[in-house]
Amino acid sequence: MVPLLRVEKVNKAFGTNHVLRDVSLDVHAGQVQCVIGPSGSGKSTLLRCVNRLEVPDSGHVYLDGQPMGYRWKGDTLREMTSSQLAVQRRQMGMVFQGFHLFPHRRVIENVIEGPVVVGGVGRATARERAMELLSKVGLADKAEAYPDSLSGGQQQRVAIARSLAMRPKLMLFDEPTSALDPELVGDVLAVMRDLADEGMTMVVVTHEMGFARDVADHVVFMDGGCVVEAGPPGHIFGAPEHERTRSFLARVL
Amino acid sequence: MTIAGSPADQAAQDGGFRSAEGVRKVPLRHPWWWVGGALLILIIGMFAQLLVTNRNMDWSTVLEYLFNGEILKGLLRTLELTVLAMVIGLALGILLAVMRLSANPLFRAVSWLWLWFFRGVPPLVQMVFWFNLATLLPKLKLGVPYGPVFASWDTNTVISAFTAAILGLSLTESAYAAEMIRAGIQAVSKGQTEAALSIGMSRFQVMRRVVLPQALRIVVPPIGNDLISMLKFTSLVSVLATPDLLYSAQMIYSRNYKTIPLLLVATIWYLVLTTLLTVAQQQVEKRLKTTHPQTGAMKNVKRLRFLPSFGKA
Numbered sequence: 001m002v003p004l005l006r007v008e009k010v011n012k013a014f015g016t017n018h019v020l021r022d023v024s025l026d027v028h029a030g031q032v033q034c035v036i037g038p039s040g041s042g043k044s045t046l047l048r049c050v051n052r053l054e055v056p057d058s059g060h061v062y063l064d065g066q067p068m069g070y071r072w073k074g075d076t077l078r079e080m081t082s083s084q085l086a087v088q089r090r091q092m093g094m095v096f097q098g099f100h101l102f103p104h105r106r107v108i109e110n111v112i113e114g115p116v117v118v119g120g121v122g123r124a125t126a127r128e129r130a131m132e133l134l135s136k137v138g139l140a141d142k143a144e145a146y147p148d149s150l151s152g153g154q155q156q157r158v159a160i161a162r163s164l165a166m167r168p169k170l171m172l173f174d175e176p177t178s179a180l181d182p183e184l185v186g187d188v189l190a191v192m193r194d195l196a197d198e199g200m201t202m203v204v205v206t207h208e209m210g211f212a213r214d215v216a217d218h219v220v221f222m223d224g225g226c227v228v229e230a231g232p233p234g235h236i237f238g239a240p241e242h243e244r245t246r247s248f249l250a251r252v253l
Numbered sequence: 254m255t256i257a258g259s260p261a262d263q264a265a266q267d268g269g270f271r272s273a274e275g276v277r278k279v280p281l282r283h284p285w286w287w288v289g290g291a292l293l294i295l296i297i298g299m300f301a302q303l304l305v306t307n308r309n310m311d312w313s314t315v316l317e318y319l320f321n322g323e324i325l326k327g328l329l330r331t332l333e334l335t336v337l338a339m340v341i342g343l344a345l346g347i348l349l350a351v352m353r354l355s356a357n358p359l360f361r362a363v364s365w366l367w368l369w370f371f372r373g374v375p376p377l378v379q380m381v382f383w384f385n386l387a388t389l390l391p392k393l394k395l396g397v398p399y400g401p402v403f404a405s406w407d408t409n410t411v412i413s414a415f416t417a418a419i420l421g422l423s424l425t426e427s428a429y430a431a432e433m434i435r436a437g438i439q440a441v442s443k444g445q446t447e448a449a450l451s452i453g454m455s456r457f458q459v460m461r462r463v464v465l466p467q468a469l470r471i472v473v474p475p476i477g478n479d480l481i482s483m484l485k486f487t488s489l490v491s492v493l494a495t496p497d498l499l500y501s502a503q504m505i506y507s508r509n510y511k512t513i514p515l516l517l518v519a520t521i522w523y524l525v526l527t528t529l530l531t532v533a534q535q536q537v538e539k540r541l542k543t544t545h546p547q548t549g550a551m552k553n554v555k556r557l558r559f560l561p562s563f564g565k566a
Contacts, residue, residue, distance in 0.1 A: 053447050083455040090453030100448035104466055114452035117462055159448075166452055 004029045004090050004201055005170055008246050010059035019045045021225040022059070025216075027170070032202045033234075034212035036250055037222035044097075045176050046222070050203070051094050052085060063091060063170070090118060091165025092170040099155040100139040101147035106159050107134070108143040114166045117118075126165070133161040137191050153184030154186045157191055164195075171195065173204040209252055213237050221245045314514035318505065319521065327501030328522055334415075334487040334497060338422035339480055345423065346430025347469075351460065353435050363395045364431070371428040377489045380421035384493055386412050399550055414493035422486060426479065437468035473541065477534035488523075498522055 007025040010016070019042045027033050033042045048054040050061050052069050061068040069085055072079035080088065083154055111130035115121040121129075136142045137157035140149075147155055163171060173192065177185040181215050189211050196202060196215050206212060212219050212233060219236040221229045221244075229236065229245045237253075240246050304310060318324055339422035371379075387408035396402035412420075441464050449459040489499035499519050506515040 022311050051451060053450060082457070086450070086453045086455040086458075094448075096448060096449035096451075097446060099446035100442070102445065102448070102463055104470065112456075113462070116452045117458060162448075162452065193492075234334060 001028065003027055003062075004064060005032075005050065005203070006062040007046070007050060007063075008060045008062065009063065010046070010056045012045055012049055012056050013053060019225050020049065020056070020156065023222075023225070023227055024059075025220065025227065025230075027201060027203055029169075029201050030199050031217045032196045032200075032204065032215055033218045033220060034216040035203065035205045036207070036209070036212055036223060036236075036248075037228075040224040041057075041222040043222050045170050047094070047203065049204050051089060051092060053094075055057050063088065086118070089243060090110065090166050091168055092172060093166060093168035094172040095156070095159050095163055095174065097175040099147075099152070099159045099179075101155055101158055101162070103147055103176075105145070105146075107139065107145050107147065107150070109208070110147065111162050111165050112241045119166065126185075130161070130165055133164050133212060136164075136194070137161050138187070151184060152180045152189045156180065156188045160191055162190075170201045172201070173202065173206070175205050175207065177206070179181045179206060207252070210235070223248065263506040268550065271383060305339065309513050310517070311511060311514040314511050315517045315521070318502075318515060318518045321505070321518075323496075323501050323517060324498070324522070327496050328526075330496055331484070331487050331498040332526075334418060334422065334490060334495075335484045336479070338426055338487070339483050341360075341419065341423035342426025342483075343476070345427035346434050349427060349431035350434035350438060353431065354438060368428045368431060371424045376421045376425045376426075376486060379494055380417050380423065380489060381413060383417035383420045384414060386417075396547055398511050414490070416493045418487075418493055421489075422483065425486075426483060429479060430476065433472045433479075434481040437472040438464055440471050441467045462502050469476060470541075474534070474538050477530070477537060481530050481534070484526055484530065485523065 003026040003029040005025070007023060010020050010023045012020040023042070023046055025033075025046075033044065037043055045054060047057045050068070052061070055069070066088070067077060068088060069080050069082055069251070071084065072078075077101065087193075100105075105113065108130055109125065111133060112121075112123065112126040115126040117122055119126075123199060131140060131143065134143055137160055139154055139161070142150060144156060144160070147158065150158065160176075167203070176192070177188050182187065185208070191202070192202070192211070193215055204211070209222055214233075215234050218230065218234045220227055221236060221242075223244050229240060229242050236245065237249065238250060279557050308541045349364045349367060350361040353368075355361055355364075363422055390408055391407050393408050394405040396404070444462050445467065449463040450456075454462065487497055488499040490497050491503060494500065496504065502515040502519040506512045
């Protein structure tokens with residue numbers, strides 16, 4: 001079976017800082033994979049390479065068997081234009097640590113922006129669907145508010161709704177709760193849990209070990225730009241094989 | 254020896270600590286404020302006396318011409334020049350700012366050259382130059398370079414004094430606006446671009462829908478400043494015999510020799526206009542300030558017609 005997402009020997013360096021070293025990863029449809037590891041281990045960069053916000057120095061990312069950022073032309077790969085890449089990106093949503101809602105637009109406008117501007121969906125239809133999504137994340141009553149009047153947790157839930165509005169096949173979460181006050185983390189994790197229960201394919205970079213243990217099908221431990229160890233949560237948390245995994249878990253648990 | 258119970262006595266008992274409680278305090282005095290103030294009032298008084306008593310001021314003539322048809326027509330022309338030069342300058346400025354931040358080195362270089370040239374050449378020199386363009390290029394042609402010509406015009410009919418004025422003013426403005434807008438674009442966080450890309454926008458959509466609307470709102474205050482400068486710079490067009498406010502006044506005093514009163518008429522109108530613009534600008538800035546410095550700035554400006562609503566289209 002072709003995995004929904006395949007990361008194949010991806011390398012990325014910023015100057016002399018080699019952030020990703022031959023990272024490979026397969027994510028099958030319906031799976032929830034959590035990527036854990038110390039800060040600076042390359043987790044976020046990996047996610048950004050998947051979405052091609054960063055261009056890998058070598059290696060490839062495949063979505064549905066198609067290489068990200070390239071299209072086949074006979075026996076060669078042609079680099080995509082910005083708008084072709086945009087079409088490909090629509091298939092995956094991304095949630096950022098810093099939310100990045102559009103501050104000049106209301107909550108509802110943030111959510112319909114993608115479908116209307118990019119997806120060509122009519123405003124009325126988009127609004128209806130956006131209201132459904134906002135109810136789902138528990139924020140239907142904030143539809144007409146501006147993002148800066150919401151708490152961090154609320155903003156992050158709107159950001160999730162904004163991504164879902166594009167009906168992605170895959171959701172990427174880049175430390176979605178790291179910028180939140182502790183008491184707001186739970187609401188966001190609950191929304192993500194619901195999403196996982198509905199069968200959404202998710203790759204979650206996180207420091208929430210409880211979430212990784214309970215929700216993930218597969219946990220990836222990264223350190224120093226490499227995947228050190230990967231497997232079912234029971235294995236990673238219960239019987240880690242590598243010393244580095246053990247010492248990391250000892251520090252965070 | 255001190256009297257028992259006096260503060261000093263108390264201090265002695267407390268081991269040198271002297272309480273300030275209940276003691277009369279003398280505020281710092283500013284004798285020089287009075288001297289300086291008196292001097293200023295004297296100077297202002299002398300100036301007021303000059304305004305009122307100098308017969309060459311001729312206030313009755315000022316009043317007579319303040320609402321003169323020729324003057325009002327000039328006033329309208331001044332406004333027309335200001336608005337047109339500003340709109341063209343801003344549109345070009347946005348283009349130049351985006352080029353300046355482009356990944357394409359040629360775009361960056363051309364933009365840099367443009368800024369260097371049009372910021373360096375005074376608008377007055379430019380205006381005269383544009384007005385005399387016919388000497389350099391007698392005909393303006395539209396067609397394929399080195400190929401067939403589809404249409405051609407006599408340069409002198411295209412470049413009137415008015416067009417020359419607009420060119421000089423708007424090209425200068427474009428250079429200044431470009432720098433401000435570039436700073437505005439750079440002030441919009443990178444996360445905004447990434448979030449927009451992640452929902453599948455193309456680079457062009459990101460710029461038009463997300464970055465520019467925020468950047469332009471950030472630069473509303475400096476652009477307001479530019480608008481006020483522009484209003485005054487339009488007076489340069491009098492050298493091209495374009496009947497703006499100043500030139501209309503000059504035309505009248507060249508006939509009746511009442512130079513000072515007519516210059517006063519122009520001065521009064523310029524002051525009225527800049528005052529109105531300043532008040533408008535302060536209102537805009539107040540609205541910007543009442544919300545978030547960068548983010549919340551957006552919501553209120555939406556209602557203002559201060560800027561053409563780029564990015565809304």
